[in-house]
Amino acid sequence: MRSRIRGSAMTLAYERRTISRELTVDIPDQSFTVVIGPNACGKSTLLRALSRLLRPSAGAVLLDGADIHRRPAREIAKTLGLLPQSSIAPDGIGVAELVSRGRYPHQGLLRQWSREDEAVVAESMAATGVAELADRPVAELSGGQRQRVWLAMALAQQTPLLLLDEPTTYLDIAHQIEILDLCARLHEEEGRTLVAVLHDLNQAARYATHLIAMRDGQVVATGPPQTVVTAALVEEVFGLPCRVIDDPETGTPLVVPAARRRSPIGVTA
């Protein structure tokens, strides 16, 4: 297994609060890796470290073998992209204009808008199905459309590695599936390595090729969903008694939480 990006013996901390110690993580190339775990388990922190938004206080994030904080930001941005949890659409900006900002790391003072930029932006909008919205103001779009526009911007950056921090939060179920289907397609057809933080275990099991399960800032299990998502592990990581069955649609593991034990006096006729 080769990994272009890996975290090596990282200590991750905010101010005085340490989230992870000696955390080592490898992201297999060409995988769709999903990080799962209960709230506050450190999965978003891990993603922030991998995307160099958080500098490890010990250890390092290595991209192609070199410390990510010792290379020019713009160089890194040509290899490693990120869809942050929340971004602000500038006042009055249109869809095409926003997507074109993803070209920044490829541009310069005298190279503001090459034919390649133009083609890549058009492709990115087509891939995410927002081409027909090109001239609309971003502020007028629905949540699902807006998330696809942000994804298009990240795609326009043309990075072989793309990190997604909870890309489905705030979306309804149909739009969640839409975004995940889109990610799966990017992974399969374009061979990009994707790393996403997801809340929904069943979605993670369905879409991921590689899972990283975390608890209390540490990695508890890694591997393909079939081996990671077991009743025992879900109980250990989330503290949730459950059964794991086969997803009738895809055959991937499906977590079914155990029924609530009713107390006898709570039942009334």
Place this chain on the structure above:
Amino acid sequence: MIVVRTPGGVSLRLHPRTLTVGVTCALLTLAVGVLALGSGDYPMSAADVLRTLVGDGTPAEEFIVHELRLPRLATAIAVGAALALAGAVFQTLVRNPLGSPDLLGFTQGAATGALVVIVVGGTSMMLSGAAAVSGFATGLLVYVIAWRRGVHGYRLVLAGIGVAAILTGINGWLLTRAPLMDAARAVLWLTGSLDGRGWIHALPVLIALALLGPAVLAGAGPALRLMEMGDDSANALGVPVERLRLALLGAAVLLVSLASAAAGPVNFVALTAPHLARRLTRAPGPNLLPSALLGALLLVVADQIAQRAVPGHQLPVGVVTGVIGGGYLIWLLAAERRAGRL
């Protein structure tokens, strides 16, 4: 959007409306400038002014234009452009449309230095120097107070407001300590005035603009646009956010301090010009160059109004920019309410 591409791989992107606004502002500034150079106790026609500018005037005309009127005009253009450019940078950095140097305490800081010189006594060179130094020191102070593993917009605004409040108090105390004559001079300075400004006032701002302007516009402009989308997005796109923010804050504070040193803390230009520029260009983003050009135009026009509004008596230019700026803000509120946005 117009795209220009050359065979050598050079590609430029131009926004037609922004181009129109920029060129119009520059031409209007020149026109009003020629008018300003020709008006006063010794009126000159536009043709005479232009002839004198290229060096074909009578000795009297040469003296009046080059030594008396041109420095004042140059100060107005430089101060207006510097304040507006700094204002556009601040508003984008703190992601707050009210993020102007007046609110963040930098102009109050410059005023403190100037007031100390006025109260203690000193030359007008010392006054300018003190204003520049104390304005810049205030910028540093606000940054240090706001810093916590990087500086975030709202922390900067709060730190700035806090420092501004303290400095306003100190400035008031300094004023009450000054003898009546000095206090009157101090209040005039605090209002912002272009009266009697010479090359010694214009040059520092012009030099700072010539050095920092291109660096800010070309070097940081595109990155600043990305910072509008949040630090995480900008970082992901390869912008070294924290380093760039420090550099831009430093540049903007320096411009504001030098502008205040030259003309006093002229009100509202830094706040109004970027808003107005955005409305005119209808382009998203910080609109740095249009803001700067519009700022220069605003101050040149305001100075003309200040000199002519009350016959036989010159108003300080800060009074005019305050009235225009305040009026604009109220009009903006009314317009937004009509549009149902506020």
